[in-house]
Amino acid sequence: xxxxxxSPLSLPVTLGQPAxxxxxxxxxxxxxxxxxxxxxFQQRPGQSPRRLIYKVSDRDSGVPDRFSGxxxxxDFTLKITRVEAEDVGxxxxxQGTHWPRTFGQGTKVEIK
Amino acid sequence: QVQLVESGGGVVQPGRSLRLSCAASGxxxxxxxxxxxxxAPGKGLEWVALILYDGSNTYYADSVxxxxxxxxxxxxxxxxxxxxxxxxxxxxxxxxxxxQYRSPDYWGQxxxxxxxx
Numbered sequence: 001x002x003x004x005x006x007s008p009l010s011l012p013v014t015l016g017q018p019a020x021x022x023x024x025x026x027x028x029x030x031x032x033x034x035x036x037x038x039x040x041f042q043q044r045p046g047q048s049p050r051r052l053i054y055k056v057s058d059r060d061s062g063v064p065d066r067f068s069g070x071x072x073x074x075d076f077t078l079k080i081t082r083v084e085a086e087d088v089g090x091x092x093x094x095q096g097t098h099w100p101r102t103f104g105q106g107t108k109v110e111i112k
Numbered sequence: 113q114v115q116l117v118e119s120g121g122g123v124v125q126p127g128r129s130l131r132l133s134c135a136a137s138g139x140x141x142x143x144x145x146x147x148x149x150x151x152a153p154g155k156g157l158e159w160v161a162l163i164l165y166d167g168s169n170t171y172y173a174d175s176v177x178x179x180x181x182x183x184x185x186x187x188x189x190x191x192x193x194x195x196x197x198x199x200x201x202x203x204x205x206x207x208x209x210x211x212q213y214r215s216p217d218y219w220g221q222x223x224x225x226x227x228x229x
Contacts, residue, residue, distance in 0.1 A: 001174075035213075037214040037215060039213075039215035041157070048207060048219040048220065049149075049207070051216065051218075054215045055215075060217065094157075094159075094215060096215045097214070099171055100159055100172075101147075103157045106156045
């Protein structure tokens with residue numbers, strides 16, 4: 001199975017400051033069609049997960065542009081340019097290239 | 113708007129069975145692959161199963177293979193998860209989700225399954 005490793009697992013941030021989460025895969029996530037199927041999810045306390053980013057860097061409709069995704073191959077990053085109070089929660093990466101689908105362990109973002 | 117509503121969760125004894133349902137609306141259900149994803153209490157997300165848009169192929173996590181069956185009824189816009197031989201480690205909130213670009217884009221609110229004697 002492809003192992004997805006996120007870091008850090010806990011991220012205290014100051015409101016208005018940037019934040020960055022890393023996600024590394026144990027195998028390349030480039031699919032046979034040339035796309036890389038790496039997505040990011042936000043799970044606010046007590047809520048269902050919400051997808052933010054798909055195919056590494058495509059932002060879902062309604063997602064604020066302070067969220068961005070980047071990376072290639074096995075190394076990916078989710079960045080928040082200026083953290084707001086509503087960004088508190090756990091963030092997960094997930095690969096959709098290989099079977100079985102696998103998620104990272106999650107990164108808990110909290111306000112300092 | 114896209115809506116996914118899970119039902120069927122509850123408390124069940126180890127070794128027993130349970131069937132979850134997910135009612136879909138707001139999109140052409142028969143045009144999308146669908147997921148089940150679960151989350152044990154206080155833990156992360158775990159992919160459970162996926163079924164293609166027409167039910168022609170299904171895929172499972174090793175942890176549930178041979179015990180769980182994903183299916184769908186496109187005439188009823190409903191996704192199912194038949195869970196047999198349940199174990200304590202199957203205790204989780206079970207989410208159904210729609211697939212887009214090999215990733216779950218819309219998620220339901222989840223249904224809690226508790227396996228306990």
